[in-house]
Amino acid sequence: MDLRSRIFECRVMHHRFSPRRHRFDYRIFMLALDLDELELLDRRLHLFSANAANLFSLREGDYLPRNERVHNASSAGARELTATALKARVRDLLAAHAIALPEDARVELVTLPRIAGYLFNPVSFFFCRDAAGRPLAAIAEVTNTFREVKAFVLPAASWRAGAFRLCVPKHFYVSPFSDVDVAFDFTLRPPGDRLALAIDDLAGGERTLVTTLTGVARPLTDAGLAVCAMKYPLLTLQVIARIHWHALLLWLKRVPWFAKAARTADQRDLFRPHRSLKPAS
DSSP, rough: OOOEEEEEEEEEEEEEEEOOOOOEEEEEEEEEEEEEGHHHHHHHOOSSSSOOSSSSSEEGGGSSTTTOBBBTTTSSOOOOOOOOOOOHHHHHHHHTTTTTOOTEEEEEEEEEEEEBBBBBEEEEEEEEEEOOOEEEEEEEEETTTOOOOOEEEEGGGEEEETTTEEEEEEOSSOOTTOTTTTTEEEEEEOOEEEEEEEEEEETTEEEEEEEEEEEEEEEEEHHHHHHHHHSSSTHHHHHHHHHHHHHOOOOOOOOOOOOOTTTTTGOOOOBSGGGGGOOOO
């Protein structure tokens, strides 16, 4: 049986235009995992495990937090996600947004895996298709360095010219150098032989930050994972270290910063709220 799951060797580019210019790009890898193949991958691969420790692993509990209330929910449809299986939580999240996911739908997760047990994922993506391959929805799950999580849902109605395209208020503290009231402008193309994803920041209609993730598909094999281990050693640790390094560079450039505890009412629809968002008892 041929696997639909793949490795993507990628380049991530981040270009800030305002109020100071700042740019970086790095080579990374991502896994694109068909959620129906997790058990098969666990059996077939030696270097990857599902819901168990390994050099590379995926734990379903790391995504779409289970049995946790949505903090500062902006709609009555916000609900706790209670299902154990990740694909079922995807279905429940979409149902809360009036999107029905058929039982035979495919859900593909593009993400960094745990590496030697450590995980930090600035953003993971779920792409949902029906059995015929037609796009149904996409989800961008964003995690900040406070380990807060927010899921942005892009419905089929946002599908245009081969991509999910949606501009929505962020209402989430992602960086101390971007206020919470800017907008995220998503352009998410479902992965094929190549990966092409973009999330831009808009402030007052002006594009202030461009982030792209582009890559080429490789077979998901033990040999491919071994190559990634050598080319991108302890990548998830590198990611969190680079985030803090570039925060220091922005501070040295005197880019204005925003405190996490400011504008708490504008930080909405997130899981695992930091203590700065909780009223004093």
